[in-house]
Amino acid sequence: MTRSASNPSASCTSTMIISADTAEPPSPPDSITTSAVNGSAPSPLTGDQNPSLSSASSSPPPELHLPVSWPQDGKLSLDWIYNLMACFDWSSKNLPPSEFPSVLPVHVFDSLILVASKMLHKEPNCVSVDPFQPNSDTGDRAASAVVVVGDVHGQLHDLLFLLRDAGYPSQNRLFVFNGDYVDRGAWGLETFLLLLAWKVFMPHNVYLLRGNHESKYCTSVYGFEKEVMAKYSDKGKHVYRKCLGCFEGLPLASIIAGRVYTAHGGLFRSVTVTPSKRLKGKRNRKNYSNPDTKTLSLGSLEELSKARRSVLDPPWEGSNLIPGDVLWSDPSKNPGLAPNKERGIGLLWGPDCTEEFLKKYQLKFIIRSHEGPDAREKRDGFDGMNEGYTIDHIVESGKMITLFSAPDYPQFQATDDRYNNKGAYVVLEPPHFDNPVFHCFEAVTPRPKVNAYYDYEEVIDSDEELDLASMVTA
Ligand SMILES: [Mn+2]
DSSP states (O other): OOOOOOOGGGGGGTTTOOOOOGGGGOOOTTTTTTHHHOOOOOOSOSSSSOOOOOOOTTTTTTOOSSOOOOOOTTTOOOHHHHHHHHHHHHHHSSSSSGGGGGGGGGGHHHHHHHHHHHHHSSSSSSSEEOTTTTOOOOOOOOEEEEEOOOOOOTTHHHHHHHHHHOOOOOOEEEEEOOOOOOOSTTTTHHHHHHHHHHHHTTTEEEEEOOOTTSSSSHHHHHHHHHHHHHHHHHHHHHHHOOOOOOOHOOOEEETTTTTTESSOOOOOOOOOOOOHHHTTOOOTTTTHHHHOOOGOOOOOOOHHSSSOOOOOOOOOOGHHHHHHHHOOOOEEESSEEEEOOOTTEEEEEOOOHHHHHHHHHSSSEEOOOOOOOHHHOOOOOOOOOOTTTTEEESSSOEEEEEEEEOOSSSSSOOOSOOOOOOEEEEEEOOOOOOOOOEEEOOOOSSOOOEEEEEOTSOOSSSSSSGGGGGGGOH
């Protein structure tokens, strides 16, 4: 398989890149037509792809099974997933959003989200990703590679490219997605459902962690709620509610091969209440949710495992502070822990905290996401997100990395002056999983022309200055 000119992975410059031959993806299976999933290939209707135009002339290519139906035995197959990917790709280019139920009828959505939600709710807060598990079919004990993916934000075509470029999930290739599947981009629903389908098909090979956007607050501000309403109209409320229920079940973090901690935001505070604090009584409870710097200390994996994650939004207090931190925190160049004032939620943690955490748990890396080019533009002392990743802390025990997988982000912007950032994903190779290989990629062009589902001229670019007052606290 030759790389297309639009695939710049090989030009990604990084001292941690290994030779190009290991980056070569396997050819897609014959059963999938490359043009149907290749976002850069011409779609059946080239030229004017404005889905607001009549779709009467756009009949799907004969190899697509439309509408998607749920398998009679309830078991998803690889062919089923390939068809789902091809159908979503085709409909995103050829149908107006309101015709989405003709692609994925609501009862098929119901079946998928039910199975996936049950599966996800059962997973612990911090999942253990074990690439040494013997292959259940062959008994083969060869370890698998693990691909880590950062923010996707509804950029379906870039995700489809990433999956083809990295190679689809398989017994030899595990995936950990670091959250923020929805919002801002116009295909959050397709993106999330596609990842759920992979999860259901390969539960021990695909892990979906929660991002801060998998919440009621963010999805009501940054587009996902409106997107779902536009796609499912009178069934929209039902579909949105089911999605929120599924978000609640997403695990918060992972530890890969005992070497790499991943979470959307990052590290988190200890919520152990010291006796002196308890004595202060109710009058000081405010300090709990808005603590001064002196009372903050780094949380343990044991505390993370005990946190109650099935809360959609703040109030982040008591043990709920941990999910808030894991999903919203950012690294700092200054030592220690501090409240994250820019975001209004979560923490800032310094290189000393990275070292403490890595050393305590004998880890080599923290891989977190959460900061795109817009957020990085405002952060003094940090590299920009032009390449899709940055190495933010280099400490004695290892490194802390930010990984962002949405190229040419955000999809909708008020000015023509775009960031033109690449997206990146990381491959961790056996046997040691401690030499991450970065693969950078550019956005698939052209993106189908669609309208945004949020007021991108009014809503601030990055998730700063969180409007806590407007959050649903029930
Ligand atoms: Mn985020």
